[in-house]
Amino acid sequence: MKETAKAYRPAALDDCLACPARHIDLLSSADAEGRVALLQHFEIATFAPKEPIYRMGDPGEWLYLLRFGLAKLLRYSASGTERIVHLARTGDTIGTAAITGNHHRRTAVAMTPTEVCRIPGEVVRECGKTNPAVLDALLAQFQASADAADTFLTELSTGSAQVRMARLLLFLTEKHDHNEAPLPSREEMGALLGTTTETASRVIAEFRREGAIEMLHNDRCRCNMAVLNLLATL
Amino acid sequence: MKETAKAYRPAALDDCLACPARHIDLLSSADAEGRVALLQHFEIATFAPKEPIYRMGDPGEWLYLLRFGLAKLLRYSASGTERIVHLARTGDTIGTAAITGNHHRRTAVAMTPTEVCRIPGEVVRECGKTNPAVLDALLAQFQASADAADTFLTELSTGSAQVRMARLLLFLTEKHDHNEAPLPSREEMGALLGTTTETASRVIAEFRREGAIEMLHNDRCRCNMAVLNLLATL
């Protein structure tokens, strides 16, 4: 497949009003005219499933805010197989290496139709210099995301395959209503849980038979929270 | 066991000259008189194996620099069992939640005789306000440690028990000469690799028989790098 530069469009005020927070927190520390000045640097684009948002090794020019969707952050083991080390959901910020100007250390790939807003790292750095409160917010966010990262990894890499799958489904429902969750492919689930594709498939099939989940479509399900919560804490 | 407050002593200039870097990087951005002023806030203490350095939930008053030794960072799962989410080695900084003033999110426990230098988070924050370069260094360090954390977790939680143990031993040799490594108890190894104590013991015994490692003492070994490197990449 030929690589084409992704088309980004400038963010309009309406976009920002509808934005799922987070960078609001980050930039709310800036004063009014500062915010307006920042806004013109924001750009928006959409990604289809399997499209990369950025790649490991890319210069950290932008950081990205997920306006909606689901993306996986990949790391490659010495043997070449890929492992998903984190999932980013609506409202999450990814590619934060851009803040320090470092190259990106993970590859980010959309798993569902996803819309992101990209912000130049340069702008964030400048903003931080003139407004120290922004830096405090950044530090706090780094803490939180480092924390989230190892929670994520330990939750999904300890316990039986059933337990880990239950935890994954609970994680996926958190950003959705009516206990619904987007269902990744079995292969992706395997990469998330550290199991084979077949095991992921077997566990999902078992969950369906036992009523722990109910299929809504190929790639969505409704979760039985009581059952899954019970399984997840085993 | 009665809890007694740990006795810390002020750091002398000699201590700092012999210090295994890292906070030098962090504070080298401060000017000369600034550094002298900082020095008087540094305090040193030693910990025996199994002694906690700080506990999850403690107010983040200090951050800690390991002058030498080995410490484990623990997280507790919903079911109450503990999982080691990171190892800190000579030169590493731990308890960085203190920088933002948050309470500590992990419990840190010495695994070998360990000496730490503690630095008030307050001092680091003040230092950052007057000297922006320090904040850049902090941000970069957060990036790096977040990165190290998920590398650590994925390396030690994927692959067979043999492969994970080989990776652990290689990690433990990195800070030592002559390919030597401190050997944690089998129980601790289990907590690190996500296996049982028995499995850890079996793998170590097998490594000894096959010459992958050679025991020097109860708690030290010399590693056959060629063999371990081969195993680790399987």
Added chain:
DNA sequence: CGTCATTTTGAAGCCCGTCAATCTAGGTGG
């Protein structure tokens, strides 16, 4: 309707967890 990728299901085997016994090293007290 046919093709191809993905998912599901089956069967065999292995790795690892579990339970339990044995062995070793270090410490204590006689």
Added chain:
DNA sequence: CCACCTAGATTGACGGGCTTCAAAATGACG
């Protein structure tokens, strides 16, 4: 100095969960 005790390490036996290899079923799409 030796008998005794205890915690940790080692080893064995067995069962179960997951992987592996393979085949069948399902669904997406031209």
